[in-house]
């Protein structure tokens with residue numbers, strides 16, 4: 001069984017590792033201790049992050065036999081944009097600490113894999129320099145207290161070629177992190193360049209702007225791009241996000257770095273999809289380390305998923321090519337999982353693919 005994606009593989013060198021967990025170890029060996037501590041950090045006791053991985057593992061899929069023939073196609077389309085696989089790079093601050101080419105290498109690596117990166121507002125690269133890479137990308141931002149500023153950033157992003165705007169709402173307060181109690185490594189602000197001014201200045205995240213739905217609606221009015229809200233985990237918030245103009249939501253615990261007793265995306269997906277009633281796209285992230293994790297989240301109702309740390313590990317190991325390889329591995333594993341569960345295309349992924357143990361007959 002082959003797929004267009006596998007055909008493309010032939011020209012590429014074999015992957016230098018067998019799992020994203022292996023890639024994590026390679027990245028760890030490359031990064032200085034402070035950066036590693038930041039990248040791998042979790043909130044408080046790391047319970048949410050650990051549960052995220054455990055819940056994904058508990059989802060069991062039905063293995064199915066022969067289908068109608070053909071090839072497995074893991075591609076999808078999001079907001080009109082074709083993707084070779086339903087996996088994007090999540091926005092992650094700290095990329096300039098991980099690789100000298102930072103966000104530029106991240107967007108290029110994603111494009112090489114046929115997907116796209118969500119560029120974090122707290123990056124080191126100006127919006128216009130990201131746009132100059134000539135590949136598709138989305139921009140993530142935290143809503144600053146001044147909605148005019150958000151509108152201005154949205155306008156700049158659209159002009160520079162961003163395909164969507166992702167507003168993260170899960171950092172109204174910064175959680176106490178295990179490795180970096182102060183929140184960020186030393187030198188953080190100095191090394192980041194504000195997307196707005198092109199000069200070092202305090203991050204919007206630190207202006208303690210409380211997120212309001214009104215601010216989201218105000219941004220919606222000023223923004224021509226598809227608008228997604230990231231960090232949602234509750235059906236009521238999904239309804240509110242849609243009512244205030246969101247075209248999509250990203251279910252996320254921020255990689256287990258915020259509320260350390262939150263439900264995971266996999267757990268809330270069915271209720272969120274029901275609440276969305278098809279009125280917005282539903283994306284999810286957290287703990288995705290295997291192609292089968294991607295499929296498991298899609299079986300629960302996600303249109304696509306994101307990876308945060310694994311993309312950073314790829315960036316650390318080999319810049320844009322390292323990012324590409326992390327996605328290549330996931331794509332290959334996803335094709336395997338889809339082929340063995342009778343899902344010949346992403347459109348064929350369905351909740352019935354999940355296996356549930358038979359209920360014992362009543363006595």
Ligand SMILES: Cc1cc2nc3c(=O)[nH]c(=O)nc-3n(C[C@H](O)[C@H](O)[C@H](O)COP(=O)(O)O)c2cc1C
Nearest residue numbers: 039090091092093120168254255286287307308309
């Ligand atoms: C080092 C690091 C930095 C992050 N920075 C941001 C950020 O600036 N904005 C944001 O919305 N999410 C941020 N996140 C959360 C990610 O977008 C994503 O939700 C999370 O990493 C997914 O979990 P995973 O790392 O297990 O794949 C960050 C996560 C990490 C690990």
